[in-house]
Amino acid sequence: MGRVRLAWSACLLFVALLAAALAAESSARPALAHALLVSSDPPPNARLSAPPRSVRMVFSEPLDQGFSTAVVLDASGGRVDAGKVTFDAADPHVMAVGVRPNLPPGYYLVSWTSLSKVDGHKLQGSFPLTVLNPDGSEPAGKPPVVQGTSSGGGFAADEWRARWLTLLGAAVLVGAAAYAWLIGRPATRTRLGTRHEGLHTAILGAAAIGIAAGAGVMLAGDLAYALAQAVRLGGFGRAGDFFARTQPGELTAVRMLDALLLGAVGLLLWRRRRHMPDFLETVLLGAVAVLGLLALLTLSAASHGASGRGAFWGGLADWLHLAAATVWLGAVAQLPWTLRARVDLDEVQRARFNGRLLERFALLGVVSVSVVMLTGAFNALVEVGTVSALTSTAYGRALLLKLCLVAALLA
Secondary structure: OHHHHHHHHHHHHHHHHHHHHHHHHHHHOOOOOOOOEEEEEOOOOEEEOOOOOEEEEEEOOOEOOOOOEEEEEEOOOOEOEEEEEEEOOOOOOEEEEEEOOOOOOEEEEEEEEEEEOOOOOEEEEEEEEEEOOOOOOOOOOOOOOOOOOEOOOOOHHHHHHHHHHHHHHHHHHHHHHHHHHHHHHHHOEOOOOOEOHHHHHHHHHHHHHHHHHHHHHHHHHHHHHHHHHHHHHOOHHHHHHHHHHOHHHHHHHHHHHHHHHHHHHHHHHHHOOOOOOHHHHHHHHHHHHHHHHHHHHHHHHOOHHHOOOOHHHHHHHHHHHHHHHHHHHHHHHHHHHHHOOOOOOOHHHHHHHHHHHHHHHHHHHHHHHHHHHHHHHHHHHHHOOOOOHHHHOHHHHHHHHHHHHHHHHHO
């Protein structure tokens, strides 16, 4: 018990030190979700004495140049831009649109569409500009209606449901493989090196089912996500463009191929669970765990932590957070079944097996929850930035809910 208390005290101390070290950076770099407009030149609502040659816009995440665009409209909705959108070669956050020369005084609207190169989300928005009369007075006509920032499609809910399916599938398959590899199979061995074949076969069979089922759920989630993103780009027919022309599409394709391979391994483990060499079992379970964690890496590569300053550390922290959470939750799902597995064991054998099982499970839990806490603290400092943002933003409120869930897990 003393060692456990010491370990948790060290973890909490490390979290406190990490918070102090990152406080300055986090307050200077609040994270913005998706490719939102941060600033422009001329700025929104500018009152100009002369028409601009172009409008330069800066967004919060790198832009996908194939699907990001902007136009300038007059009060009647006619286009007055030069018809060409340019991107800054040195800064992928910047997009500019030229304006026709000799633009007369009037009210104008800059309408933009951004597609984040990091997370693949599409946003639309607009802001007004006013070109004053030569004497500085207001021009004739009425200001145009400003369009608020929106997702540019009605598939946001479908996208998040699909993402949850992907994460659920990853947690099931990674947790099943890690549990059998690190906890279940080693626990079936006695101190003399022998193992209970009935328990071993049952644990391997449960792992095979979890791997195959998790791969199927992950594949279904990624397919639904790809279709939702295609609709955002203009319709189901744009699925090919999503996979071939966007970074999130490429990562989704890799993850889908990964899921197909993992599903095949799960089926192989199920069919050969009674007659597979121990070395091959170990290799296959380890490969599933590694490939599953690589699938999570593709999710982190398309997260908000992987954009902006410190993208490497933000993406790494997000991946470690996902990896620890999926291993832990997947193992939690496997444990009750293993403790009640119907195999031929007397009371002494059952007690010894449960002891070895719970000892390994507790160690995995301490490591996993510690990593979740440390990376969660890092992500919270970077993404939230201020205490008030914990209650004033959706991300902050979601973080508070996650803290409550982690507290329940610790209890």
